Amino acid sequence: MSTPVTSTRPERKPVGEPNASYEMRNYRLHERIGQEELATVYRANHLTLDRPVQVHILRRPDWISSSRFQLAARLAARLSHPNLLPVIDAGHDEKYGDYLVTPQTDGRPLVSMLAEGPLEVMLCLRVVAQVAAALDDLHQQQIFHRDVQPANILVTAQGVAYLANLSLAASPDTPDLSSIDEADYLTPYSAPEQRLAQGEAGAGLDVYSLGAVAYHMLSGQVPPAPGSPLPSLVARDPSLAPADRVLQRMLAVHPEARFPSAGAAASALRQALRSHIDLATTDMEESRWETSAEWLENPLETALGDQLDASFKDYLARSRKRADELHRRDVIRRHLNRWSRDGFFRRRALGQLVQPEQIVSYNIYFYELRTLYESRSAPETQTRPQKPDERPSMQPAPDVWSVEVPTTAAFESVAPKSILLPNSISIVSCTACGGVGQVPCKECNGKGSIEKERKVSNPDNKVKSETLIMPCPTCGISGKCTCPTCQGSGNLAKEQVFTYSRRAKEWQNSDDIEDLPQLAIKKRIESVYSATIDPYAGQWYSVAPLAEMLKNAIKDAGLDTRLLAAELKIRATTITEMDFLLEEKPRRIYLVGFDNELFGDWSLFNPERMALAGLAGFLTLLFMIVLLLAFL
Numbered sequence: 001m002s003t004p005v006t007s008t009r010p011e012r013k014p015v016g017e018p019n020a021s022y023e024m025r026n027y028r029l030h031e032r033i034g035q036e037e038l039a040t041v042y043r044a045n046h047l048t049l050d051r052p053v054q055v056h057i058l059r060r061p062d063w064i065s066s067s068r069f070q071l072a073a074r075l076a077a078r079l080s081h082p083n084l085l086p087v088i089d090a091g092h093d094e095k096y097g098d099y100l101v102t103p104q105t106d107g108r109p110l111v112s113m114l115a116e117g118p119l120e121v122m123l124c125l126r127v128v129a130q131v132a133a134a135l136d137d138l139h140q141q142q143i144f145h146r147d148v149q150p151a152n153i154l155v156t157a158q159g160v161a162y163l164a165n166l167s168l169a170a171s172p173d174t175p176d177l178s179s180i181d182e183a184d185y186l187t188p189y190s191a192p193e194q195r196l197a198q199g200e201a202g203a204g205l206d207v208y209s210l211g212a213v214a215y216h217m218l219s220g221q222v223p224p225a226p227g228s229p230l231p232s233l234v235a236r237d238p239s240l241a242p243a244d245r246v247l248q249r250m251l252a253v254h255p256e257a258r259f260p261s262a263g264a265a266a267s268a269l270r271q272a273l274r275s276h277i278d279l280a281t282t283d284m285e286e287s288r289w290e291t292s293a294e295w296l297e298n299p300l301e302t303a304l305g306d307q308l309d310a311s312f313k314d315y316l317a318r319s320r321k322r323a324d325e326l327h328r329r330d331v332i333r334r335h336l337n338r339w340s341r342d343g344f345f346r347r348r349a350l351g352q353l354v355q356p357e358q359i360v361s362y363n364i365y366f367y368e369l370r371t372l373y374e375s376r377s378a379p380e381t382q383t384r385p386q387k388p389d390e391r392p393s394m395q396p397a398p399d400v401w402s403v404e405v406p407t408t409a410a411f412e413s414v415a416p417k418s419i420l421l422p423n424s425i426s427i428v429s430c431t432a433c434g435g436v437g438q439v440p441c442k443e444c445n446g447k448g449s450i451e452k453e454r455k456v457s458n459p460d461n462k463v464k465s466e467t468l469i470m471p472c473p474t475c476g477i478s479g480k481c482t483c484p485t486c487q488g489s490g491n492l493a494k495e496q497v498f499t500y501s502r503r504a505k506e507w508q509n510s511d512d513i514e515d516l517p518q519l520a521i522k523k524r525i526e527s528v529y530s531a532t533i534d535p536y537a538g539q540w541y542s543v544a545p546l547a548e549m550l551k552n553a554i555k556d557a558g559l560d561t562r563l564l565a566a567e568l569k570i571r572a573t574t575i576t577e578m579d580f581l582l583e584e585k586p587r588r589i590y591l592v593g594f595d596n597e598l599f600g601d602w603s604l605f606n607p608e609r610m611a612l613a614g615l616a617g618f619l620t621l622l623f624m625i626v627l628l629l630a631f632l
Contacts, residue, residue: 033054038058038065039058040057051104052104053103053104054102056101057093058097077090079141080544081133082299082302083134083160086102087100103302103303103542106157107161107162108156111149114216118220125270127153128217131163134163139203141171142172143166143170144169144171145166145168146190146201146205147187150216188223189212189223204256204258207258207259207261210262210266211247212250215233226253230248230251239273239275245272246265246269295362297362299543322594326359337352355580355582357580357586359579360577361574365572366571367507367509369507369550370567371507371565372410372504373502373561374500374564376401378498381496385486385489386427386489386490390493400421403422403498410565416499419498419500421498424495426495427491428494429490429491429492431485433483436483437486438481439483441475442474448475448476448477449469450472451467453467516590517590520599522573523593527570527571532567534566535553536554540568553566575591
């Protein structure tokens with residue numbers, strides 16, 4: 001998978017493809033929009049969800065291409081980063097072979113943008129920072145891209161960048177790619193030491209490639225071969241001269257001479273081009289500290305932002321507006337100074353004491369899923385006496401899941417109860433009575449009479465016993481009783497019943513807040529979305545915490561239990577992080593919620609005043625002790 005390059009002439013459709021739209025699995029393919037190294041890309045729609053997507057169909061049948069294609073799908077599907085293009089589906093079609101599906105974005109391939117000339121400096125900084133963030137995330141998971149180039153980067157009209165194509169990535173489960181010819185994987189953006197035959201890969205490969213892409217964006221020219229002198233950017237703009245040193249280090253021939261991480265390289269490039277950041281607005285005091293990091297897209301916003309309702313979009317707009325305000329120098333300084341004045345023990349004029357290095361804003365999302373499970377057991381046969389005029393069912397019995405059951409309120413649990421399966425009655429002869437409806441009387445053993453002894457006294461006063469033959473009090477004299485099994489009908493009705501119940505359950509998950517001020521975040525949570533959803537719909541699985549919660553909810557069902565309904569609630573808190581230097585030591589503060597409540601460590605407080613207060617308290621305690629001893 002990589003970013004599609006739009007063709008300049010009509011392309012011939014694959015053999016067997018109709019002129020009109022073609023349905024492939026769950027997708028309707030429309031026109032071809034480009035061709036990648038491994039795949040042909042089509043604009044498409046999901047048939048059930050009517051969601052616009054892009055379908056990438058493998059066009060090279062050799063096993064190496066197939067392995068690379070599957071590697072790209074597996075890695076992208078399990079990764080979650082706002083600047084990595086996600087894979088939302090993949091599979092095999094009997095007619096077209098392997099395919100994978102990515103969201104439809106409004107981004108343009110960076111390679112087509114560079115065909116028009118160099119980029120604006122601010123846009124270049126944003127792209128570098130976002131791609132660097134994606135690379136650092138990959139590197140933390142021991143995944144190395146090894147194919148960072150303009151053809152694999154998408155840039156939207158809003159300046160959001162997406163890194164794509166993990167088909168050459170080095171990871172613990174990467175297949176053996178050593179048989180690929182160098183011409184098939186080396187580009188002008190590849191590091192000089194890159195060889196797929198090597199067993200090891202490192203971050204230095206991607207740092208070099210990122211530097212080559214940055215040079216192309218700033219200069220408008222493809223970078224020279226490794227080891228060749230790097231033409232200065234002064235030829236384009238003298239103000240770009242400070243970036244020469246940064247790019248030379250990123251493009252160093254020896255890996256150990258490069259920056260240790262992509263993020264460090266991006267930060268150095270921002271500092272080198274600080275003057276351009278300050279000139280981004282008419283008022284230098286209101287220019288952003290870190291324009292490239294002014295907003296970190298949450299995967300929820302990237303993948304589903306356009307599909308959620310107005311409430312979510314309103315929250316997103318408000319949180320972005322808040323971030324824009326906090327990313328201006330005078331605003332953040334005023335806020336820190338105001339915080340300083342509101343407490344006796346706080347450092348004075350904190351806004352003037354700190355040296356900000358980076359400001360990042362983003363939203364944290366909390367997910368709640370209400371689910372309703374319905375269980376229906378396999379049918380069981382029960383036997384009862386046949387009712388008058390009852391006849392056997394002539395129609396076949398339906399499946400238990402097609403039987404209508406009593407309606408209940410939404411997400412209301414129902415205790416187990418038995419339900420008759422329609423058209424399941426059959427009539428059989430009673431085996432207890434042989435179909436005659438009567439059985440021998442148990443009291444008289446079918447004789448119709450019983451013997452009863454009584455004692456009588458003779459005239460000589462002797463007592464003797466005599467046996468009397470009497471009619472049976474149970475059956476009279478017939479010796480027969482009504483069959484208790486069929487209640488005299490002679491027949492039994494066999495019918496099938498199943499057990500039905502409902503169970504409501506709630507699930508919760510959230511973005512990672514382990515290192516954040518959790519109490520402050522939860523205190524400022526507000527609802528941003530609430531709706532009944534289809535938990536099996538593919539779009540929800542492009543957001544990792546949401547996908548994990550849905551998978552657990554679905555796993556809780558089983559052969560006899562179905563997930564009947566699901567209601568998703570999303571709540572959110574907006575956060576701004578600021579990394580800064582205070583007394584030459586790195587620190588971090590958090591501004592949480594729309595009231596911008598500030599949270600940090602003890603470095604934000606005035607040590608002299610705290611020491612003075614402690615001393616005063618100690619002296620007061622000492623005085624009280626002396627005074628107490630004086631009265632004893």
